[in-house]
Amino acid sequence: MKIENTKAQMRKGVLEYCILSILKERDSYVAEILENLKTAQLIVVEGTIYPLLNRLKNADLLTYRWEESTGGPPRKYYILTTKGAVFLEELASTWDNLQKAVNTITNKNNSHE
Amino acid sequence: MKIENTKAQMRKGVLEYCILSILKERDSYVAEILENLKTAQLIVVEGTIYPLLNRLKNADLLTYRWEESTGGPPRKYYILTTKGAVFLEELASTWDNLQKAVNTITNKNNSHE
DNA sequence: TTTACTACCTTGTATTGCAAACTACTATCT
DNA sequence: AGATAGTAGTTTGCAATACAAGGTAGTAAA
Numbered sequence: 001m002k003i004e005n006t007k008a009q010m011r012k013g014v015l016e017y018c019i020l021s022i023l024k025e026r027d028s029y030v031a032e033i034l035e036n037l038k039t040a041q042l043i044v045v046e047g048t049i050y051p052l053l054n055r056l057k058n059a060d061l062l063t064y065r066w067e068e069s070t071g072g073p074p075r076k077y078y079i080l081t082t083k084g085a086v087f088l089e090e091l092a093s094t095w096d097n098l099q100k101a102v103n104t105i106t107n108k109n110n111s112h113e
Numbered sequence: 114m115k116i117e118n119t120k121a122q123m124r125k126g127v128l129e130y131c132i133l134s135i136l137k138e139r140d141s142y143v144a145e146i147l148e149n150l151k152t153a154q155l156i157v158v159e160g161t162i163y164p165l166l167n168r169l170k171n172a173d174l175l176t177y178r179w180e181e182s183t184g185g186p187p188r189k190y191y192i193l194t195t196k197g198a199v200f201l202e203e204l205a206s207t208w209d210n211l212q213k214a215v216n217t218i219t220n221k222n223n224s225h226e
Numbered sequence: 227t228t229t230a231c232t233a234c235c236t237t238g239t240a241t242t243g244c245a246a247a248c249t250a251c252t253a254t255c256t
Numbered sequence: 257a258g259a260t261a262g263t264a265g266t267t268t269g270c271a272a273t274a275c276a277a278g279g280t281a282g283t284a285a286a
Contacts, residue, residue: 016119102155
């Protein structure tokens, strides 16, 4: 049982919340999303983000447009849909509740140290 | 894409942290653990907790003893090991960092609302 | 033309929560 | 004594997703 495994498991379900949050702030292409995540100490790799973005797109939570870039290949900017914004609120609530639950259990126990 | 799926995904990796925390407080048998979790609004089912306890036991993070109960079948009390207590500290740190990362991304975006 | 940088993308694997089913011990009732 | 109820322990197969490792393609510069 490795801490790295647990770390990866803890991230499941959380990353889509983060990505939708980023897109609520501004339309972004993948490198920008990854940069935002990395800045917050959340390093995510391509093998994760592309299938995840596809799942979100297939669920109509986001859409995209192509934009020419200034000197490289064109970029695919992802855009939060109205449905995505609604879902994001549900995710916020879900994450909040999970935080409260976990911190209740773990802090309650720590308070006896 | 259902909120229920995301909810289940968000719990992955978190439950072992909660269970080890509960056992740090006091040795417990399964119904007690489930009750503690339920009190904190974290409802966990048998199919989850038994394999999880087995994994933790196989990783030497916990051990157990049998105790007669006052009127029903005997109970299996789980006990946190020294190795388990050390691992728990790592989990606490991992959870803290994840919280900070997620809340940085999501609150930062909310602050622009 | 080749190389380098940028950008997008897929597949297979490992892991774990959940659904659904099961066995067994003890006490009480018929 | 046998059946029922409550309590307690348990497993298997499935679904979902992060990660590792590999890939293609557009544009600019050498």
